[in-house]
Amino acid sequence: MGNSQNLNDRSLQLLKNLVERYIQSGQPVGSKALAQDFDAKLSPATIRNVMADLEELGLIYSPHHSAGRIPTATGYRLFVDSLLTVKPLAAQELSYLSQGLENPNDNTDVVAIASKVLSDVTQMAGIVTIPRREMACLSHIEFLPLSHNRVLVIFVTDEQEVHNKIIQPSKTFSPAELQQAANYLNSVYAGRSLSSVRDVLLTQMQQDHQKLNQGMLDAINMAKLALVDEQKEDYVLSGETNLMSFSELSDMDRLKQLFEAFNQKHSVIQLLDQCLTADGVQIFIGEESGYQAFEQCSLVTSTYSVNDEVVGVLGVIGPTRMAYQKIIPFVDVTAKLLGAALNPKS
Amino acid sequence: MGNSQNLNDRSLQLLKNLVERYIQSGQPVGSKALAQDFDAKLSPATIRNVMADLEELGLIYSPHHSAGRIPTATGYRLFVDSLLTVKPLAAQELSYLSQGLENPNDNTDVVAIASKVLSDVTQMAGIVTIPRREMACLSHIEFLPLSHNRVLVIFVTDEQEVHNKIIQPSKTFSPAELQQAANYLNSVYAGRSLSSVRDVLLTQMQQDHQKLNQGMLDAINMAKLALVDEQKEDYVLSGETNLMSFSELSDMDRLKQLFEAFNQKHSVIQLLDQCLTADGVQIFIGEESGYQAFEQCSLVTSTYSVNDEVVGVLGVIGPTRMAYQKIIPFVDVTAKLLGAALNPKS
């Protein structure tokens, strides 16, 4: 019992229609309404029997004895996994999408635009993680002396992003020494990807110890301090306020929880990290996410890639009752366009 | 008619008690309840008469015929302007405040912490504008070549903040030329305040034209492109979600408007800019702000200064019914502590 094998085609078709109707209307769906979909081939009474089965399987439930039925998270899951017929993107949406994402702009700009596009088109919340900079190339590094022995490290990747960090080396350096160290690092490492730079930094000291002079060692040590850090993940969220318009999310306490999760970021990031593992579109429906704040929400995500390397996740957050048929292809296409827009070759 | 001169001491005292009671309870205040404050020196009937006067003057109103009275924005205004007795800060609040703000940290960190402190202590929303960098000193400037003639300008102020901007000079420079230009600018302008650098850049070209060689002119032109821009104002907001707990703000449409205003920033910035003109604590009560989204909110702000120069605004946003007696001194003190924390001399 409780296995979808039990379900014949008719039951599945019925579930499909029920979910579609509920997504459209937001009202519990009754047997009479569903019967209309079947051109009087099936009477309401029969449908009631089938619905009773579906309820027993945990796919649908009724909010009270004499209301229609509503899909459960499991019901939605079955729907998106096997029943759903995706709708191709409308032409105007596609043009709106590419219009925003195909202009060559600042990197962070593109990410922000993608997030905004996601929320604008869906009228829900859009989210895009900042692309991992592992594969970005180091183009320039610079050390500036601060007070109290501290050193401000500035490094630029891929002609675009500027990162900076304050480090505290164990010994004091003169401005000239810092300049030398930067010159050395720029000559040796510029043009290589950050991840390879990191790897080399970590191994070089042991291997080539004798070949290096003190200045080089100092430079390498400082670069390690600057580059080998936990890279703090982050994301750009837009259209959160759209979520305030859904009656499903009108409970203020829940909504507050949700917005606090958005602000604190860490649970959202954890959730998005799970999406990084599998390529392509992934979906969390309601309680599936495992986070209380997202209990009433669904999350449709996709990884996006630059040069076949996954660099981030993007997605749409909305109520569980969302038009999955449209959202899924939309998220998919947006991810591909964002990947393309981020590709430096263009 | 409608002039506060009409009011005798007793009426004012009554208004004061009424506002205080309403701030505490959130319930319309009736004549009977107010009578208790006066130790039976005044009967409810008398108080009713006085309240009728206050209502005619537009200082209070009743939500319906037979409820108690609630202060209007004008009533609150009179209260904060002339009736309010500020409460000194509780010791623990003060210690919490100084604990967070007295550690010498990153500049942007301090601003974020201040915002967080404001919201944590008040359980409302805290807001702090990013300090204007006019008076900050230029400590280092750097040009890096990008593709398509573009140049990435990085400049560091006051040993702390790193700013970067992509400019597009009219001619192409070699890396060596860029290095030279940066060297020249660093030798001449490092240590001077950004505003003075800007002034000099704008005038030097006319005045000392003959004394400068081409390289210097190029350097000055690029510096102008980088430094003479509209400085985009911004702020750090925290604890917005606290606002979701107030029943006064539980109307979802209004709340949505408010959060959208927070996200779009420009109307909030306009509002905060108004506070820059006058020193010290300023208050907008409800509709006084002139922005629909803030109709149900009050904003208590104060400018904060570094070296007697006003560099920003900070404040607290909450429902009109807030404990002004505590919030006002709290905002005042926080502003002073933030100013001190930002002072590079320490």
Place this chain on the structure above:
DNA sequence: ATTAGCACTCTCCACAAGCAAGTGCCATTC
């Protein structure tokens, strides 16, 4: 297996009654 019929359950709405809070007004008091 499917269907028609029917009793049952539950929500929603409207309306009324009773209660509590508080007012406005008037006649009275000091």
Place this chain on the structure above:
DNA sequence: GAATGGCACTTGCTTGTGGAGAGTGCTAAT
């Protein structure tokens, strides 16, 4: 004449009732 006590009145909130509507589950018939 200002302050007060008394009283009728208004209003919102709560509770209860009753009917309409929607949808179900069960049973008997096809």
